[in-house]
Amino acid sequence: MGSANLRGSTQTAEGSKIPLQQNATPAKVCPHNSNISCASCRLNELCLPIALNKSEIHQLDEIVERNRPYKKGDHLYRQSDDFKSVYAVRSGSFKSYVLSDNGQGRVTSFFLPGEIIGMDGIASKQYANSTIALEHSSICEIPFSQLEKLSHQLPSLQHHFFAIMGNEIAKDQQIHTLLSSYTAEERTASFLLGLSSRYAHVSLSPSRFLLPMTRSDIGEYLGLTVETVSRIFTGLQRKELIQVNNREIELLDIAALRAIISSS
Amino acid sequence: MGSANLRGSTQTAEGSKIPLQQNATPAKVCPHNSNISCASCRLNELCLPIALNKSEIHQLDEIVERNRPYKKGDHLYRQSDDFKSVYAVRSGSFKSYVLSDNGQGRVTSFFLPGEIIGMDGIASKQYANSTIALEHSSICEIPFSQLEKLSHQLPSLQHHFFAIMGNEIAKDQQIHTLLSSYTAEERTASFLLGLSSRYAHVSLSPSRFLLPMTRSDIGEYLGLTVETVSRIFTGLQRKELIQVNNREIELLDIAALRAIISSS
DNA sequence: TTTGATTGTTGATTTAGATTAAATTAGCTT
DNA sequence: AAGCTAATTTAATCTAAATCAACAATCAAA
Numbered sequence: 001m002g003s004a005n006l007r008g009s010t011q012t013a014e015g016s017k018i019p020l021q022q023n024a025t026p027a028k029v030c031p032h033n034s035n036i037s038c039a040s041c042r043l044n045e046l047c048l049p050i051a052l053n054k055s056e057i058h059q060l061d062e063i064v065e066r067n068r069p070y071k072k073g074d075h076l077y078r079q080s081d082d083f084k085s086v087y088a089v090r091s092g093s094f095k096s097y098v099l100s101d102n103g104q105g106r107v108t109s110f111f112l113p114g115e116i117i118g119m120d121g122i123a124s125k126q127y128a129n130s131t132i133a134l135e136h137s138s139i140c141e142i143p144f145s146q147l148e149k150l151s152h153q154l155p156s157l158q159h160h161f162f163a164i165m166g167n168e169i170a171k172d173q174q175i176h177t178l179l180s181s182y183t184a185e186e187r188t189a190s191f192l193l194g195l196s197s198r199y200a201h202v203s204l205s206p207s208r209f210l211l212p213m214t215r216s217d218i219g220e221y222l223g224l225t226v227e228t229v230s231r232i233f234t235g236l237q238r239k240e241l242i243q244v245n246n247r248e249i250e251l252l253d254i255a256a257l258r259a260i261i262s263s264s
Numbered sequence: 265m266g267s268a269n270l271r272g273s274t275q276t277a278e279g280s281k282i283p284l285q286q287n288a289t290p291a292k293v294c295p296h297n298s299n300i301s302c303a304s305c306r307l308n309e310l311c312l313p314i315a316l317n318k319s320e321i322h323q324l325d326e327i328v329e330r331n332r333p334y335k336k337g338d339h340l341y342r343q344s345d346d347f348k349s350v351y352a353v354r355s356g357s358f359k360s361y362v363l364s365d366n367g368q369g370r371v372t373s374f375f376l377p378g379e380i381i382g383m384d385g386i387a388s389k390q391y392a393n394s395t396i397a398l399e400h401s402s403i404c405e406i407p408f409s410q411l412e413k414l415s416h417q418l419p420s421l422q423h424h425f426f427a428i429m430g431n432e433i434a435k436d437q438q439i440h441t442l443l444s445s446y447t448a449e450e451r452t453a454s455f456l457l458g459l460s461s462r463y464a465h466v467s468l469s470p471s472r473f474l475l476p477m478t479r480s481d482i483g484e485y486l487g488l489t490v491e492t493v494s495r496i497f498t499g500l501q502r503k504e505l506i507q508v509n510n511r512e513i514e515l516l517d518i519a520a521l522r523a524i525i526s527s528s
Numbered sequence: 529t530t531t532g533a534t535t536g537t538t539g540a541t542t543t544a545g546a547t548t549a550a551a552t553t554a555g556c557t558t
Numbered sequence: 559a560a561g562c563t564a565a566t567t568t569a570a571t572c573t574a575a576a577t578c579a580a581c582a583a584t585c586a587a588a
Contacts, residue, residue: 098441101526106445108437120437122430128437148426152419159412165429166386172436173372173384173392177362179443180487181370184545215566223444228545230567246554246566262365448575479536489576494537510536510584 036090037061038140043114046201047088048142048164051156060157063146066090070133076117078130083121085141089113092137093212096120096129097220107220110134110213112195113202116164134212179223182261187222188232189260192242196251208250300354301325302404307378310465311352312406312428315420323418327410330354334397340381342394347385349405353377356401357476360384360393361484371484374398374477376459377466380428398476443487446525451486452496453524456506460515471515 038049038061049057065085069092070076076087079098094111108129111117121127122144151158178190200206211218219229236242241257243250251257302313302325313321329349333356334340340351340358358375372393375381385391386408415422442454464470475482483493500506505521507514515521 096437100441100445104445106441108440119430120434123427123434124431128434148419148423152416152422155412155416158416158422161426162412162429163387165426165433166383167388169429169432169436170384170387170392172433172440175440176372176436176443177364177370179440180484181364181368214564220444225546226566227547227568231545234567478534490536491538491577492575495575498537 035066038064041090043088043090043202046114047140048116048157048160051160052154053156056154056157059150059154063143063150065141065143067139067141069136069138072133072135074133076131076133076139077121077127079127081127083118083125083127083144085143086116086118086122086147088140088142089115089117090138090140093134094131094137094139095134095213095217096131098129105220107213107217110195110217110221112198112212115198116168119165119168134217184222184224184228185232185235186261186263187224188218188229188236189241189257191218191222192249192251193254193257193261196254206251207254208248211247211249299330302328305354307352307354307466310378311404312380312421312424315424316418317420320418320421323414324421327407327414329405329407331403331405333400333402336397336399338397340395340397340403341385341391343391345391347382347389347391347408349407350380350382350386350411352404352406353379353381354402354404357398358395358401358403359398359477359481360395362393369484371477371481374481374485376462379462380432383429383432398481448486448488448492449496449499450525450527451488452482452493452500453505453521455482455486456513456515457518457521457525460518471518473513475511475513 038044038047039054039057041047041049044050044057049060052060076094089111091113093113094117095107096109096111096117097105097107099105111131117131117139118127120129147157147161151161178187182190195209195211196206199209213221214226215229215233216226218224219226222229224232233242233244236257237244239256241251241253241260243252302308302311303318303321305311305313308314308321313324316324343362353375355377357377358381359371360373360375360381361369361371363369375395381395381403382391384393411421411425415425442451446454459473459475460470463473477485478490479493479497480490482488483490486493488496497506497508500521501508503520505515505517505524507516
């Protein structure tokens with residue numbers, strides 16, 4: 001089955017082009033462009049500027065540092081580095097991981113566009129894990145001391161950042177439940193649906209996307225081995241709930257995937 | 265071996281009295297007393313007042329509601345209730361849990377004195393789980409809208425609450441790693457050491473305490489069955505790393521317990 | 529002080545997912 | 559395009575922990 005040139009776009013059976021996440025913005029506007037202000041950023045509805053007015057967004061803009069793009073494998077920061085900033089993903093994706101004593105890494109989070117990285121360092125003033133780009137990616141760096149200062153001036157920013165942190169806490173607790181009581185198939189289905197709705201949030205297809213991470217990353221994140229993840233993928237494909245071709249995945253029956261989870 | 269009257273205090277082999285958490289404060293000051301101000305609360309070094317000056321603490325005091333004590337099994341709030349407040353445990357202990365579709369509960373957190381409950385509701389404006397008292401307990405209720413307002417006036421309170429939330433995030437991610445890669449014995453050892461250091465924080469014995477939760481609660485929290493938790497306890501006891509007698513537990517060899525975890 | 533209900537322990541058996549071991553396929557370099 | 563390394567799949571065992579099944583201890587209420 002034609003799996004040529006899937007980075008960026010692909011052909012459906014009918015020959016129509018469906019954008020995958022890599023080229024969701026028009027070709028002439030590079031998604032890694034560093035010169036977009038918060039006000040004009042297509043992610044401003046879910047990132048920090050949400051609920052801020054024009055002048056407030058401008059003030060936020062002033063403290064945001066738009067770094068050069070990160071190449072696949074570049075570290076945003078490493079475990080135990082001094083905490084300085086939180087980061088908003090502008091394009092691409094990242095993973096956070098910790099190294100166990102025997103050198104084995106365990107993935108703790110994935111980050112997609114619009115999501116905030118680095119909040120685990122706020123309390124201890126050191127990052128609790130390392131974070132690395134999964135593909136060519138760009139981020140906005142927000143020095144935390146300045147974010148605090150500005151939050152103190154702008155009640156709506158303070159409110160919103162409390163909400164972002166609260167959301168992270170709620171999400172982490174859902175994963176606690178997933179890891180403590182779901183089967184391998186339930187975890188995998190839940191993971192795919194989670195990615196689906198996160199892509200939907202940034203106006204990308206909720207049913208067809210590229211997985212930016214390896215099977216091994218998924219396994220570490222879900223507390224499963226690579227082999228199990230692979231087997232579950234083939235199993236779900238056999239049941240015609242998904243269609244996988246390497247990193248490309250299509251969710252064929254979202255309702256049935258949901259049903260798998262709620263059976264637990 | 266003499267297991268009489270362990271609620272509150274117990275006899276060692278030598279006959280000396282070692283206080284357990286239930287009577288760590290002098291008998292004449294009831295630990296559930298509702299009339300203690302933040303300024304005089306023995307937990308103020310780890311609760312919200314930390315890093316606030318006298319006058320700031322007084323302002324915080326003004327918004328704190330000191331509810332009547334909760335009996336064992338009383339709900340602080342239930343899943344999907346409208347989010348209104350966060351709570352600080354003054355005495356006793358609580359657990360949070362979610363109900364899965366089949367009615368099975370899964371414990372997501374335990375809360376000991378000085379710890380903050382309810383942050384999972386901040387983002388969605390509804391509590392994501394139910395929270396119940398594990399024993400006779402008392403709490404301070406802090407209406408969140410007022411906490412936000414006061415945080416806006418007091419930079420150090422804003423800073424401290426960001427830190428509390430960041431700490432919750434870091435802690436939840438540690439549990440993610442624990443659940444995704446630790447064995448049953450490693451999880452159990454880690455859980456016991458975690459309780460130990462939390463009791464140490466409130467100046468209680470880190471090596472000898474009463475477990476406020478059932479084996480089943482522990483199992484749900486750690487993603488294990490009751491039977492496994494019970495077997496691991498007996499196993500650790502056989503290895504002389506702990507001494508368990510129903511809810512009473514003594515950590516005999518903390519170094520060895522730590523070694524179990526770092527072997528993973 | 530019985531009685532029933534909840535909680536905890538222990539043992540036998542089963543099983544989901546890990547481990548081990550290859551073989552296959554993609555993606556990179558050169 | 560060849561060669562190399564990392565990623566993925568598949569299959570055959572193995573094992574840690576779940577499940578199933580009694581039973582004992584504790585607690586709360588009558």
